Amino acid sequence: MHISDGILPLEVTIPANAIAITLVYAGGKNLKSTEIPRMGIFAAALFIISLINFPLAGTSIHLGLYGLAGMMFGIRAFPILFVDLLFQCLIFQHGGLLSLGVNTLNMGLGAMCAHITWKLIPGNKQIKSFMCGFLGILAPAVGMAGLFILARYGKGMAFIVTMNIPAAIIEGFLTVFIYNYFQKVKPELLK
Numbered sequence: 001m002h003i004s005d006g007i008l009p010l011e012v013t014i015p016a017n018a019i020a021i022t023l024v025y026a027g028g029k030n031l032k033s034t035e036i037p038r039m040g041i042f043a044a045a046l047f048i049i050s051l052i053n054f055p056l057a058g059t060s061i062h063l064g065l066y067g068l069a070g071m072m073f074g075i076r077a078f079p080i081l082f083v084d085l086l087f088q089c090l091i092f093q094h095g096g097l098l099s100l101g102v103n104t105l106n107m108g109l110g111a112m113c114a115h116i117t118w119k120l121i122p123g124n125k126q127i128k129s130f131m132c133g134f135l136g137i138l139a140p141a142v143g144m145a146g147l148f149i150l151a152r153y154g155k156g157m158a159f160i161v162t163m164n165i166p167a168a169i170i171e172g173f174l175t176v177f178i179y180n181y182f183q184k185v186k187p188e189l190l191k
Helices: 010-028 035-049 066-092 100-120 125-150 159-185
Strands: 053-056 059-062
Touching: 010 066, 010 100, 035 066, 059 159, 066 100, 066 125, 066 159, 100 125, 125 159
Parallel strands: none
Antiparallel strands: 053 059
């Protein structure tokens, strides 16, 4: 779901970068010293899980833990995602520097959908954690497909959403597993 440089016009990428920088600033504002190591470790986990690729329909997909980021960090997920995406861009050429803001906003959309689901929707924590993981992957796929459709980049971009449904389901179950583990070992991580 990484958009490379040159695909979207500058009229989209420049405002997206400005919005992303604002959200990264808001997410990093007034950090407590105890939050920084947690955020760094989580950014490393995001980076590592992105290395596990699954071939699908002529391309590959990977898990992202964006839903878990939203559950655990809320708005603070934006600086985490920005750093993770920056390293993925510089090391693996996943995405580009000009499109870093767009990619941060897309992945952040998944984190924020998960955060809203986790905080505002009542119900069973197992089901909610599955939905957070599922939305954490599906929302960025919808956002990316929407941007491609608006930019008139190719045909069949809605297929991107369909292609990411298996990853969203896997991520949903993975998020439930991680939630259960944290609940047993260190429940304060989920507060």
